[in-house]
Amino acid sequence: MEDDMLTCNSVESPGPPFLDNAASSVATSLRRCANDKLPVSDNRDTTVSRWRKHCPTPIENDNIFEIETHCKDPELCSTLACDIYKHLREAEAKKRPSPDFLETTQKDIDTSMRAVLIDWLVEVSISRKKVTEEYRLVPETLYLTVSYIDRYLSSKEINRDKLQLLGIACLLIAAKYEEICPPQVEELCYITDNTYIKDEVLRMEASILGCLMFEMTAPTEKCFLRRFLHAAQLCHEGPALHLEFLASYITELSLLEYSLLCHVPSLIAASSIFLANFILKPTKNPWNTTLSYHTQYKPSTLRDCVKVLHRLFRVGLGSNLPAIREKYSQHKYKFVAKKYCRPSIPADFFQDASS
Incomplete structure (x- = not known):
């Protein structure tokens, strides 16, 4: 009987039995205050636009594809x-090497x-064998390694016999920064x-960290x-992997070219996309409003860097x-390294949309 009475009471009283009218009004007041102070929006577009309002948008065009709209990966x-x-x-502007350290700081390099050192590091990062084990490093490790080398050489003079060290x-x-299991x-x-x-390696490591x-x-x-x-892939009509591998190849080639240190990494990356688009579809303009919007670079700004990368792709740096x-x-x-590239890029491809 007691169980039946408890069941009946629970049916008759859907609300918490211990809350009287005064307590209920207090809870309602607290809930209203929390909603005012901590608004939570169920609309993802509202949240995205709130974060995006601080982004510079120099180009106003209805044909711009939003990366965030098409991105479903939460890790991004x-x-x-x-x-x-x-x-x-x-x-990137604060942590970049000097573009002329070989002329101003180094005397024996x-x-x-x-270029030979970086080429050797590429070979090491691709496949490094010891007995029967094989180790592979992620691409980010190579780029960060070259960044450390150039930043160190911008401040410290060393002899050529210590360059490999x-x-x-x-x-x-x-x-150690990028890999799950770094080499010993x-x-x-x-x-x-x-x-x-x-x-010797540990002493050099300490010197680099201090520098x-x-x-x-x-x-x-x-x-x-x-x-x-x-x-770029939002607007690309061909296979996405071809564009990705070709742009990655061009960007890695840029690591060998000392003269490209005068350009910041973001500009080199954008120029690699420009050249990769041109190689894959030489009759189509390789740049558009979507790329200008997301990279914040106009075609005219990329001209000098693209021409250097174009020469590297066609001629290379030697056998x-x-x-x-x-690789x-x-x-x-x-x-992608065997793809044909036309000997010249049309000048009108470097004209800005506004002109």
Whole structure:
């Protein structure tokens, strides 16, 4: 009988039995106050537009494709992406190497030595074998390694016999930053044919960290290329992988070219997209309002960098620097390094839409 009475009481009283009218009014007041102070919107578009209002929008066009609208991956932080890349654009200007350190700081190193070192690091990052084990590094590690090398050489003078030591020490730091399982110091000594011992690598690592003041987070071309590719693929009619691999190949080629240090990483990434679009569809304008909006670069701004990249793609830097070209000549990269590129880019492709 007691159970039946409890059941009847619960049916008759749908609200909490311990709340009287006064308590109920207090709860209602608190709920209203919370809604006023902490509004929660169920509309995703409202949230996105609130974050996007701080983004510069120099181009007003109805044909712009929004990356965030088409992005369903929560790891890409679509509602925060605009602010994140705005911060990266500010950071890349602060953490960039000197564009003329080989002329002003270094006396025993030239452009060809730098290029040979980076080409060797590319080969190491692709496949590094020790006995029967094979290690592969993510692309971000390579870009960060080159960034550390150039920033260090912008401040410290070293002899050419220490250049490879600098390279593997920067690789060690970058791998610790990016990799889940970074290589051991002994492994790095092994791939140099034991030219350097463990203590030398560790001393160089300490020197690099001190020189860069432990500011190891630096925007690279790869950071911007990832987002710019999303914008480019929204408008691209061909296979998305061909565009991605071709742009990645061009961007890696830029690492070898010392003269491109005068350009910030975001501009190099945008120029790589421009050139990749031109190679895949040479009769179609490689730039559009969507790319201008998301990269914040106009075609005229990209002209000088694109021309250097165009020369690198067609001519290369010589037969003694084969690692990047051989890497992207493989089937898994769709043989993009073997694609034909026209000898010249039409001048009208570099004209801004407003002109």
